[in-house]
Amino acid sequence: QSVLTQPPSASGTPGQRVTISCSGSYYNIETNPVNWYLQLPGTAPKLLIYSNSQRPSGVPDRFSGSKSGTSASLAISGLLSEDEADYYCASWDDSLTGWVFGGGTKLTVL
Amino acid sequence: QVQLQESGPGLVKPSDTLSLTCAVSGYSINNNNWWGWIRQPPGKGLEWIGYIYYTGSTYYSPSLKSRVTMSVDTSKNQFSLKLNSVTAVDTAVYYCARKDEENYDAFDIWGQGTMVTVSS
Numbered sequence: 644q645s646v647l648t649q650p651p652s653a654s655g656t657p658g659q660r661v662t663i664s665c666s667g668s669y670y671n672i673e674t675n676p677v678n679w680y681l682q683l684p685g686t687a688p689k690l691l692i693y694s695n696s697q698r699p700s701g702v703p704d705r706f707s708g709s710k711s712g713t714s715a716s717l718a719i720s721g722l723l724s725e726d727e728a729d730y731y732c733a734s735w736d737d738s739l740t741g742w743v744f745g746g747g748t749k750l751t752v753l
Numbered sequence: 754q755v756q757l758q759e760s761g762p763g764l765v766k767p768s769d770t771l772s773l774t775c776a777v778s779g780y781s782i783n784n785n786n787w788w789g790w791i792r793q794p795p796g797k798g799l800e801w802i803g804y805i806y807y808t809g810s811t812y813y814s815p816s817l818k819s820r821v822t823m824s825v826d827t828s829k830n831q832f833s834l835k836l837n838s839v840t841a842v843d844t845a846v847y848y849c850a851r852k853d854e855e856n857y858d859a860f861d862i863w864g865q866g867t868m869v870t871v872s873s
Contacts (some may be wrong), residue, residue, distance in 0.1 A: 645798060678859040680799075687848055687863040688791075688799065699857065731799055733859075740814050742789075742801040 646671065647732050649745035656753045660720040663748045665732030667713050671743055675735040677715040679708055682729040682747075691730070692717060719750070727752045755780040757849050757864035765843075765871050771836040773811075775849030775864060782825065783807045787852040788832045789860060790823070804852060806830055838853040839871045 648666040655661040665677065679692035690699055692708035695715065707718045716733075719726055732745040759771035775788070782788065789804030803813035805823040812819045817836070825832040836843060846868050850860040 676858060677856075680860075686862075687866050689859045689863070690857065690859050693857040693859040693861075697857075697863065733799075733801075739815055741803075741812060744799040744801065747798040 645746040646736060646739070646743035647657040647734065647745035649730075649732060649748045651746065652749050652751065654751040654753055655719075655722045656690045657722055657724060659722045660718060661722060661750065662719075663717045663730050663732075663750070665715045665717070665745050667715075667734060667743075669713060669736040671734040672710065672715055673713045673735055677710055678733045679706075679709065679715075679717045680733065682731065684728070688731065722752055724752045726750060755851065755862050757851065757862060759847060759864045759867040760848050761867060761869070763868055763870060764838055765869060766873050767840055767871055768838055771834070771839050771843060771869055771871070773834045773849075773867065773869070774831055775833070775846055776831045777851075778830070780851075782830045782832065783827055785854045786811075787854070788825065789850050789852055790834045791848045791850055791860070792843075793848070793866075794842070794845040797845075802834065802836075802847075841852075841871050843868075843869070844871045845869060 671747040676694045678689040681691045682688045686707040736743045758776045787804040790802040793808045805811045822835040844867040849864045849868045850864040853861040
């Protein structure tokens with residue numbers, strides 16, 4: 644059971660906009676920044692969004708992040724087949740004194 | 754460019770100690786970063802194990818703290834993980850990663866991962 648809760652799956656058709664939610668608590672998401680990672684099959688995770696809504700250099704602006712209270716969201720617009728991957732949220736937890744991850748959301752592009 | 758490479762045995766017997774090393778290239782381990790380990794059991798999500806600073810300071814996951822030891826070797830520009838008393842639930846892909854402190858406060862560089870199976 645992950646500390647951060649994500650839906651196990653999401654889907655969309657090419658060109659659509661999809662959102663992935665991440666639910667936590669006061670001790671993690673409400674108090675600390677949220678990061679998002681993308682993991683293509685058989686590869687290491689890659690940083691996609693940091694500090695709730697910031698994109699590292701090279702990440703397309705089709706990807707955006709937001710946070711409100713104890714929840715965060717990742718939005719992907721103009722969905723491409725190459726976006727098919729697993730997505731993870733992460734945040735520092737002040738109560739556990741450690742990093743916590745969501746269980747991951749598998750995005751399928753139909 | 755910055756690269757991280759995990760190495761260590763792919764098979765560990767139950768009750769033994771899992772030992773992995775992460776070699777850092779293209780970047781000094783003495784910089785302002787935490788150097789971490791994250792694992793992923795087959796078909797499951799990511800779990801943070803802990804991280805270490807070049808001075809030797811550490812943070813460990815509360816659930817693994819009693820079995821984990823991390824160390825850093827600045828002369829070899831590498832850091833290591835030891836997990837003792839392993840069982841089948843420790844079977845996973847183990848990633849080493851850099852946590853950037855200056856810009857992202859996130860794990861921005863990852864190794865390719867190494868699969869470790871716990872089995873007799």
